[in-house]
């Protein structure tokens with residue numbers, strides 16, 4: 032039996048490594064196993080509400096041994112992108128503390144009023160968002176501020192199986208008000224998180240697989256980025272709905288490997304055979 036020939040494995044977080052406050056069974060052991068095989072690991076997440084310390088704290092509490100340099104969120108990506116475009120830029124934020132912390136870490140000036148000039152408006156999930164905040168954001172964009180979305184997930188699954196409006200709901204409200212789409216969407220399915228993480232880990236797309244639970248963001252983005260995707264059924268998609276969701280998103284069965292959960296990654300032969308099939312070998 033041939034061995035899986037990858038040098039890296041990227042993961043989405045929620046629905047893949049954990050669900051709510053519970054780790055996915057066998058998850059921490061899988062990460063350890065990959066490390067022992069010399070395979071680099073990394074997390075790319077659309078979640079913009081936590082900063083890197085807070086995300087690491089959660090992962091460590093659930094038994095995962097990830098390091099700070101193995102994590103990239105849509106909030107970190109937004110901060111890095113803005114800082115690389117304009118040093119000390121002023122930013123009006125619709126978002127939570129984690130996003131604000133990442134922007135400040137990148138030496139950006141977070142402003143809160145309509146009277147200061149904003150170079151950028153960044154929109155992420157904000158569970159305290161008010162009409163007043165939307166109004167200020169709208170006016171900054173109308174006055175020339177660049178409109179950046181951390182991600183456009185319309186809903187966010189909760190631990191009890193219900194959903195809440197995601198960052199995309201707020202992005203849509205602003206898009207409708209200002210009459211234009213965001214200038215940049217940092218999160219999946221845009222390819223930026225994938226390609227930046229490959230750079231950080233010094234890996235090529237051909238030697239990496241990506242594990243996600245959401246077809247319209249994780250799996251679509253992975254295909255756009257040229258990375259073979261693994262869809263796990265521990266998040267938003269179930270075994271019963273998987274085929275339907277993939278079809279609806281225009282994804283052919285041979286473009287994706289479907290596994291019950293993260294722990295089946297250890298059965299390397301299976302991934303090799305499916306990946307080889309996908310490449311028509």
Ligand SMILES: [Mg+2]
Pocket residue numbers: 043044045046047243244245266
């Ligand atoms: Mg997820």
